[in-house]
Amino acid sequence: MRLVIDLDETLVNSVPTLAAAANVVLGELGRAPMSAEDYVAHVGWGMRAQIKGVLEATGGVPGGDVGPYLRRMIEVYAADPLGETRPYPGARAALELLVERGHALAVCTQKPEAQAREILERLDLVPPITGLTGAGTLDVLKPDPAMLHHAAGQLPGEAPVVMIGDSTVDAQTAQNAGVPFLLFAPAGRAKSADVPAQGRFAAWSELPDLVARLEAQAA
Template sequence: MKGGPKARLIFDLDGTLIDSAPTICAAGNALLAELGRPPLEAGTIMSFVGKGVGNLVAGMLREGGGVPGGELAPHLARYRAIYEADPCAGTEPYPGVRETLAALAEDGHGLGVCTQKPDPSALRILRGLGLMPPIRGFTGGETLDVLKPDARMFWHCAGQLGEGPAIMIGDSEIDAATARAAEVPFVLHVPGYRKASVAEIAPDARLEDYGALPAIVARLVNGRSPR
């Protein structure tokens, strides 16, 4: 797309750029083990992902019989301590992510991440896995006082990348709703952690292989006006 309009590409993190399910599930089951509870299946734990770490921990505890003591805060803090001890262990970028991000940045696109994940662990993962740079913009689950699908998260991230058309790339219904709220195109990473069908989400484009993303971006930029 050299010579064409350049875009601000805002990526979700978990299920979009990285497959973090093994790490999330290991930390969740470690917390449950400390509480004397049996482990949960990966699919059950991942069903709580997408609405912030508080929702994740609350969901796991409810599934296992309720929140011990009736107070979520100490269990949330303990989960975070377990997870943040080594958030990169077991987590990998999806195939082709590094190469595609490098190519998009070289072509002049601005790259950002907008995630519900707490800021320290998200930044540690991005840097530890060699994704930041080329990613330059960042808005995490603690950056603002709102979470996705609030469009303020999206535009906070996009605002760090200058001007130009903006596109949301994510894997879930929440990412799709964020794109709708921001009135920008949505690219669905199909192999991610969505709960609804592709047809229900109705993305502007489907991404199954990261090697196809530059062409998808070119098509959306040429077919959409910037905000």
């Protein structure tokens, strides 16, 4: 199978790094910082949606234009996109096992492609990941299925495609592309409760067998 994986809050825990960048913007506005626990609710639709949501949650968007605050957040974040970002426990071992079983891996993310590539490379995840589509690769973002198709198109062969993610936008992307969706839903993540999926896994160690079951069902 060709497995297309979301990055933030699926493959890696990037919320502390993203929240730190947003908190610089909040600090410059004289506002209190937002905790990583609260910030996670804003992840999934891209950085513009993140900073817009954060500003709205802390007093509103000054002047009604999110543009200057988005540019400032991007500037801060781009200085060190890795920061405290780390793979979820067991992720690398699961990826390596999936490759051993003949699957190919790509990432499809709302994060700018250059920053996503830097994170993957600095975390030594390239390989096993060999494809990447991010913000700026195309002129659209998820849930436009073109994002998923582009990521899968970088992988060899014509094997069936599966989307793996953590959010409604990932599920919508898979649905729009007509492919199965597997949901990363670790314990305690409230936003996962109502996300439709063909399968769920709470830990990365569960994913290889979940993919095997999906593959068997499709045979």
